[in-house]
Amino acid sequence: MTEKNMIAGRTGDWEVVIGLEVHAQVISEAKLFSGADTSFGAEPNEQVSLVDAAMPGMLPVINKKAIEQAVRTGLGIKAQINRFSVFDRKNYFYPDLPQGYQISQFSDPIVGTGEIIIDMEDGESRTVGITRIHLEQDAGKSVHDMDPSSTYVDLNRSGVALMEIVSEPDLRSADEAAAYLTKLRAIVRYLGTCDGNMEQGSMRCDANVSVRKLGDELGTRCEIKNVNSIRFAAQAIEYEARRQIEVIEDGGTIEQQTRLFDSNKGVTRSMRSKEEAHDYRYFPDPDLLPVNLSEDFVEEIRRSLPELPDDKKQRFVDDLGLSGYDADVLVAERATAEYFEQAADGQDAKTVANWVTSDLFGYLNKEGLEITESPVAAGQLGALVGLISDGTISGRIARDVFAEMCATSKDPADVVEEKGLKQVSDTGELETIVDEAIAKGTAQVEQYKSGNEKIIGWFVGQVMQATKGQANPQMVNEILRKKLSE
Amino acid sequence: MSVDKSTVARIAQLARIKVPEDDLDALADELSKIVGWVEQLDEVDTEGVAPMASTAEGTVLRQRDDIVTDGDCRDDVLSNAPETTNGYFVVPKVIE
Numbered sequence: 001m002t003e004k005n006m007i008a009g010r011t012g013d014w015e016v017v018i019g020l021e022v023h024a025q026v027i028s029e030a031k032l033f034s035g036a037d038t039s040f041g042a043e044p045n046e047q048v049s050l051v052d053a054a055m056p057g058m059l060p061v062i063n064k065k066a067i068e069q070a071v072r073t074g075l076g077i078k079a080q081i082n083r084f085s086v087f088d089r090k091n092y093f094y095p096d097l098p099q100g101y102q103i104s105q106f107s108d109p110i111v112g113t114g115e116i117i118i119d120m121e122d123g124e125s126r127t128v129g130i131t132r133i134h135l136e137q138d139a140g141k142s143v144h145d146m147d148p149s150s151t152y153v154d155l156n157r158s159g160v161a162l163m164e165i166v167s168e169p170d171l172r173s174a175d176e177a178a179a180y181l182t183k184l185r186a187i188v189r190y191l192g193t194c195d196g197n198m199e200q201g202s203m204r205c206d207a208n209v210s211v212r213k214l215g216d217e218l219g220t221r222c223e224i225k226n227v228n229s230i231r232f233a234a235q236a237i238e239y240e241a242r243r244q245i246e247v248i249e250d251g252g253t254i255e256q257q258t259r260l261f262d263s264n265k266g267v268t269r270s271m272r273s274k275e276e277a278h279d280y281r282y283f284p285d286p287d288l289l290p291v292n293l294s295e296d297f298v299e300e301i302r303r304s305l306p307e308l309p310d311d312k313k314q315r316f317v318d319d320l321g322l323s324g325y326d327a328d329v330l331v332a333e334r335a336t337a338e339y340f341e342q343a344a345d346g347q348d349a350k351t352v353a354n355w356v357t358s359d360l361f362g363y364l365n366k367e368g369l370e371i372t373e374s375p376v377a378a379g380q381l382g383a384l385v386g387l388i389s390d391g392t393i394s395g396r397i398a399r400d401v402f403a404e405m406c407a408t409s410k411d412p413a414d415v416v417e418e419k420g421l422k423q424v425s426d427t428g429e430l431e432t433i434v435d436e437a438i439a440k441g442t443a444q445v446e447q448y449k450s451g452n453e454k455i456i457g458w459f460v461g462q463v464m465q466a467t468k469g470q471a472n473p474q475m476v477n478e479i480l481r482k483k484l485s486e
Numbered sequence: 487m488s489v490d491k492s493t494v495a496r497i498a499q500l501a502r503i504k505v506p507e508d509d510l511d512a513l514a515d516e517l518s519k520i521v522g523w524v525e526q527l528d529e530v531d532t533e534g535v536a537p538m539a540s541t542a543e544g545t546v547l548r549q550r551d552d553i554v555t556d557g558d559c560r561d562d563v564l565s566n567a568p569e570t571t572n573g574y575f576v577v578p579k580v581i582e
Contacts (some may be wrong), residue, residue, distance in 0.1 A: 029552045036557030044573040045563055048555035053563045065552035088540040093502050095577045108539070143574070144581045151581065152574035155563070279500055289547040358506040 004292040005172045006214070009245045014211045016241040017218060018177050019169035021235075022184060024070045025138070025202035032137050032161035033103065035059030040200050044154035053160040054098035059287050062087075066161040067291060069193040070110045070135050071301050073163055075242045076191045077130055077307060079114025081298050087135075087288045090280045095153050096140035104164075106282040109134035110291060116167075116187070117310055119328055128180055129168035136161050151302045163194070169208065169218070174234040174241075179209070181205060181230045182188050182332070190334045198229050205233050211239045211248070218454040219244070220254040224268055227261050236261035240268045312337055322351035329357050335371050342378035347385045355381055359399070363406050376402070384412040392416065393423050394473055425472040427479070430463070435481050437462035448484050456480055487525065488518040 006013040031038055034051035051058040055462040074081050089101040111133035118126050140155040166182065171177045185196035185203060196203050205227045210219035224240060227233045239261075244254050261269040284290075307315070309331040316327040330340045330353060344352040360381065364374060384401060387393050393401060393416055404415045416422055424430060437459050438445060447455045456477070463476050491510045494517060498505040540569065560573055569576040 030550070030554050030556075034557075035550065035553065035555030037554045043560075045560045045575070046573070048560070048563045049559045050559070050563070051556070061550045063552050067549070091500075095575070095580055107537075142580065144579070146574075147571075147576070147579075149579055150569075150576045151579050152571070152576055154574055235582040281500070288538075289542055289545055290539045291547055451580055 004174070007211075007241055007245060010249050014241070014245050015214050016173060016237070017169050017210050017212065017221075018171035018173075018237055019208040019221075020167045020171065020180060021206040021208070022165045022167075022181070023138075023204045023206075024165060024184075024188055024196070026066050026135075026161035026163055027193055027195060028063055028065040028069065028161055030063055030065075031159040032063055032066050032135065034159050038160050040202075042156055044106075044152075045156065047156045048158065052098075052155055054100070056392055060103065060285075062288065062291075063161065066135055066354070067110070067293075068301060069161075070133060071164055071293065071298060072191050072305070073165070073193045074111030074114060074133055075298075075302050075305055076187050076193075077114035077116055077133075079130060079133065079279045080112030081110065081293065082110055082112055083293045083295075083298075084108060085110040085134075085293075087285045087291070089196045089273075089285045090282055091134075091444060092278070092280060094139065094142075095151060096142045096155070096158070098140070098155065098158065102137050102139065103285055103288070104136035104282075105134035108225060108290070110293075116180060118176060118183050120175065123324060126176070127168075128176075131166040131168055133163050133165050136162050136164055147483045167211075174237040174339060177237050178230050178234040181233060185230075186332055186334070190306055190308050192199055192306075193347045201228060204228055207233060207237055207240075209237055209244070211241055211244045211253070220256050222254065222256065222268075224257050224261050225258055225271070229263075232261055232263050235263070235266055236268055239266060243268065252374070257343060263407060305336075309337075316349075318359065320344070320353075322350060322353050326350075326357060333371070339371050339374070339378045343382040343385070345382060346381045348389055351385050351388070352382060355385060355402075356429055359402055363402075374403045375407070377409075380409075380411055386485065387416065388410055391423060391425055391472060393421060394469070394471075397421050397423065400469075421470060423472045424467050424470050430471060430475055430479055431483075433463050433466050434459070434483055435475065436466070438483060445484065449453075456484070458483075487516050487521055489521060493517075 006015055008014075024033075025038075028038060030036060031049075031052060031368065034049040036049040036052055037047040039047070051060060066330050071081055085105055087103050088106040090104045090106070091101040093100055109132045113132070114130040116128050116130060118128055120126070138157045138160040140153055140158040143152040143154065146152050167180065171180055188194040188203075189196045194202060198204070207224045207227060208221045210221035210222065212219045222240060222244070224236045225237055240259065247254060258271045260271055261268050312331045313327040314325070316322045316330060317324055322330070329336075331337045336356070340352065340356050360371075360374065360376065364371060384398055384405070387401075388395055388398050401415045401421060404410065404419070405412060408415075439464065441459065444455050444458050459480050460476055461475065463471050463480075464473075491514050494505065494510050494514045497517075564570045564575065566575070567575050
């Protein structure tokens with residue numbers, strides 16, 4: 001049998017070794033070294049300063065915010081913050097890199113080693129090491145498909161601040177890689193340092209993949225470049241691992257190379273082989289001084305950190321009594337956690353958690369809405385749970401009220417009032433209705449008396465029908481048991 | 487250290503400078519002399535000295551506030567480009 005996380009080959013089981021490099025666009029108004037706008041969706045070359053276009057004589061001046069955001073991200077993954085870091089030039093030629101070099105950080109990055117805890121679907125957690133985070137400039141965008149003989153270049157992204165977040169080769173399966181990306185995205189979103197939007201390219205991932213027999217030295221790795229969704233990253237890794245196993249088992253060897261993932265075909269393929277290996281000739285950028293961070297600066301950012309998903313999950317389980325699974329679901333996105341906490345304020349947390357994860361998510365999924373677009377406000381959902389708790393409506397009626405709230409965004413109390421859905425909890429009234437049900441069901445009464453207690457459901461059904469579902473089910477049960485035993 | 491012909495060719499390639507085959511020998515000779523001159527620095531004992539990232543140590547890195555103050559000057563940015571269309575720079579196709 002193949003062990004967990006291993007891929008079965010013809011010659012035995014293979015272990016997949018994965019390290020990820022994530023490029024996360026820093027949330028900031030202006031670029032890393034210029035005052036040009038970073039917002040998405042502008043017309044080509046409208047958000048380009050002469051610095052970004054690398055006009056002669058232009059000098060970079062670092063954006064304070066980018067430094068803060070990198071430190072904030074580092075603290076969020078419990079990483080070493082380097083008080084001294086250096087910007088280097090990484091030299092290469094490409095039309096969308098007007099400087100002829102990218103300003104990046106090589107030997108002295110701003111953030112050192114840290115860790116991210118990933119939560120797997122089977123409830124297990126694993127710690128993945130982070131090697132470093134460094135700041136660098138994004139390049140422009142090359143458009144190859146607008147003209148058969150030319151490439152079009154838009155420099156709007158040129159100079160936008162990126163954090164490159166590098167993991168240790170600690171991941172062992174495509175699922176773990178997906179869990180890592182999901183968690184990293186949640187953390188940067190909680191921190192407000194990157195919007196994590198992979199479709200718009202504000203988070204991109206390079207995956208280094210190799211395979212080996214358990215206990216062997218690391219195999220030769222291939223790098224899959226620029227994957228732009230978590231699902232594609234998992235598909236690309238899975239395909240690449242199986243491709244490498246097949247090559248080796250057929251007697252071949254893995255060549256170290258850069259590959260691209262074709263999401264239409266679900267395969268990775270080699271990029272045009274480079275005539276020679278990259279030689280980036282890094283050296284400290286003489287236009288920029290080293291970055292020195294004071295203890296106070298770092299501590300101030302540390303004090304301003306929000307509660308992060310791991311701590312929030314722990315609190316939901318310990319203090320609110322939620323299951324680990326519900327807590328995971330609720331903390332996965334900051335907006336969801338905020339919604340839940342608002343809704344659960346003063347209400348039974350477990351009941352609210354159920355409503356959020358089943359009814360509300362069900363509705364939002366069906367309508368294709370984000371939680372921030374929910375027609376039912378957090379306070380309204382909380383109020384609905386309150387109406388169930390104080391016996392105004394039953395859980396069943398609450399579903400109808402909820403449906404009406406989804407359609408109209410009305411307060412639950414108003415819906416109950418307008419539709420006359422208030423639960424019948426009047427003992428006298430219920431007793432009369434129960435008496436009628438008993439009178440109708442002579443046969444069922446016999447069955448009950450001869451020991452078939454389940455038949456009580458039939459009587460409850462009768463009462464509910466008579467009251468359009470508005471009878472207080474607990475009271476109906478009590479009255480029925482009392483009367484049937486008479 | 488002397489720089490040989492193939493190293494010169496490689497440096498030229500990395501710098502995207504076209505160097506005729508006939509010039510390689512002379513350039514190798516010149517570059518070797520330059521490297522030889524700089525190599526005199528090897529005589530200094532730098533054991534235990536951290537590499538220097540800046541000659542202006544003690545000077546504080548100037549930082550800008552996160553405010554949009556620049557850009558929105560497409561015509562200027564494109565004005566030196568040999569070819570443009572619809573606001574894009576146009577360059578020879580760089581992908582096959």
